Amino acid sequence: MSGREPQTALAAAIEQNRRNERVTRAWLLAPALTIILAISILPLGITVVYSFLTPGTYGGVTWEFSTDSYVQFLFQRDIFDDSLVFNSAYVSIFLRSIGLALGATLGALILGFPTAYFIATKPREQRNIWLFLITLPFWTNLLIRTYAMLLIIRDEGIINIMLMKAGIISSPLTILYTDTAVFIGLIYSFLPFMVLPIYASLEKLDFSLVEAGYDLYANRLKVLFHVIVPLAKPGIVAGCILVFIPGLGAYITPELLGGGKKLMIGNMIAMQFGASRNWPFGSAAALILMALVILVLLANALAARRGASNNG
């Protein structure tokens, strides 16, 4: 009897302690949870709800359930007769955006990997200066940087004037307001997102492995693709994701450098909330874009898990 009592008291104390801990934890979590709820879940919930409503006459929504927004994405009542036909317009807008984002990712990788390698192989005390130079453009607003790019590549811009003065070309190259201009702009804007993660991987690279490769009679290319790239893979994947996702939803760059003749996903969504007066369709298109992004992330997570289990 006397032996059991302290034990129950102890158990009670532990229980009490645990309860206190739970309360404390709840309180400590509250700010984070509030923020997630208020600025992530709630707006997303509104978007989901709106995407299933009917457009109001002058913008806004009327509270009638409808799946039209999702149907509209793939099909349309034919412009001119009322049959339901496959509509490639929105799909081709999405495909163009995906193509541009993929192209920009590839371009950033081709430029970013050697840059990261260059920095990682510098003496330790110099690396910070190079990294500082890579992040320097972030001190300026994206809009202003894009506008500066516009001034550089326009018909009477720096590149064309220099090439013409040097006598290399006689009439200006038309770069601005083409897909090429959008590529250049996207690569320029997102290049640091590619360089930094790859650098982080390469920095940890054990260069004795590279030497071992050479000792085993591998040539430079073989060392690059069989030793360095596999070891830098986490950084490369992270960099590609960090460039592809914002590239997919890019709004300013295509608008300023692309000349506005072709719609991109971001511009198409913005239009639904303005002149098109179709908020539900804008919401649906935004959700479809998000679903695409989540698919990319899931594919990456799966690949990473498979890679991990293969290695293990």
Add this chain to the structure above:
Amino acid sequence: MKTVLRLLATASAVAFASSAAMAAGELNVYNWGNYTSPEMIKKFEEKFDVKVNLDGYDSNEAMLAKVKAGDTGYDIVVPGDYMIKVMIGEGLLEEVKPNEMENFKNVDPNWVDVWWDPGRNYSIPYQWGTTSFTVDTAIYDGDIDTLALLFDPPEVLKGRINMLNDMNDVINAGLRYLGYGRCNGNQDELREVLALLSKAKPHWRTMDYAVIEKLTSKDVDISQSWNGAAMRARAQRPTLKYAYPKEGFTGWMDNVAVLKGAPNLDNAKLFINFMMDPENAGLTSNFARYANGILGSDKFMEPEMLSAPEIVMPASAPAPDFVTPCPQEVVDLYNKIWTQLKQ
């Protein structure tokens, strides 16, 4: 207890009255960006001892979306013609009866019985203008008064064209070029419009609202444009000439109106009356570079405004066409054409 309650009531009444008195010193104006004369605002602030807060928007639709969301705190808005009609219909504007105010006698009678606010019970003229296009006559020296320059351009203008990135302005210009009516639900005619636009699009370099910048940077040599923007572009590129195409062009008017539930209703009414004073309308025109609808304001306008070819229409020009808001079925059709065009 009773005395305490009474004290509290008095205190809160005093607090309420004083806050109301403070609010009487403010006016919240929501106008298009870069469209409000700072001089005019300063004059209003000094005359009535009211602090004016200014906020800006870039399209009628953006303004409507914000106002519809509710509780903006704005008193004054400056919607375009069709948007006034929409907002009256949606019950978003306060019926302030400008037509019973002291300065209403200055409003040009031509701008009183307008379709968007017959008799002017809700709104007054702010600025009005036209939407056509402007061409560099040093590049192209033929007849400019035809929409063929945009839809069937001569060789020198191919690839040198900017269109407004505006569904209605582009489709309306196409409808005029083909001689069809505006707000058109006729499917055969719209099919032709889509074919026309798709055929012309490869010749367009850009579709953008930044008209002045596109022209002065020499990115393009011809651009769809509002007349005031054309005048501002001409200041930097003197060979530009604003066209009055024989097929027709859009006319528009922006109007000052008061939002329903305006927190500073009395000041808003003062502002409406103030804006009908010729001197204040003149100040606004000197800044924004458009005509206003107030008689006698020319005395206060810069001389070059009074003779500018962008503002003074030649006698041979057709009358500007004020386009009414289109029914939703037509907007839906326009959307499809626009998406098809830009896919």
